[in-house]
Amino acid sequence: MGDPIEIRVPSDPAYLDWIHAISKALLDLLPLDRRKKHYTLVAISEGFTNAHIHGNQGLEGRSIGLSYMIDENFLRVDIEDEGILPIQNNIDELVRPVDNEMESGRGLGLIRKLMDESQIRFNPKRGNVLTMKIFYEVESKEKQSNMEVADGNHA
């Protein structure tokens, strides 16, 4: 794995457009199909939004760092905030139960379903770090199973 591509932007939703454009340009260079590219863009957007709202608590003056690591088999994206308190180290414990009427709280669950691997860890020097991986060719069994369920629901 080579050096990561790292960027840091103010913790501000106005930068979502910027992050979307940069991420899309990078994803277009990778051997991912259109669905995986789209899902990765959604997951990155979720990660950024989560870092802004929950990690940085929407406070001015904080920033969000994104790191794109390109492996020969997968893309790894790390999104770190400047949260003082750890959100939680286990992403599964943060995923809320499904309630169709809720207006927020779907982000981490969506990341879990869209990406092949995801985890959150707390680094005392950096804040909360969300790590997500998407593999170029082989989907995980869990992910394939999710897609089969989705296809079945669609029919």
Add this chain to the structure above:
Amino acid sequence: MEITPNEHEGYTVLHLKGRLDLNSSSKLKEQIKNYLKEGTIRLILDMNDVDFINSSGLGTLVSILKDVRMVKGRMVLCNLAQYVQEIFEITQLSHIFDMYPTEEEAAASMSHSMANVK
């Protein structure tokens, strides 16, 4: 997010264009709040040109749906792009929204529900 209204007899179609995320969803919510205040309570959201939605956009649509229900109105979605529709299905929100493949079908459904009310 660009929002273009097209008013019809008994309902309004809002053509949405762009991405529906944290940055853009407040504009949509604000505009629909204004419609509801003015008494326009039957809405079709044409999502043909929405190429991206995340949980913030979904949450906003849920919030708007609740507002519409509060005034006993109706809101349906149509023309969802494939990957946008998949996000609705993955989050199971396809169960609570009325979604139609075309604007014509959405309009027919709206006219049908208006006839039933009469």
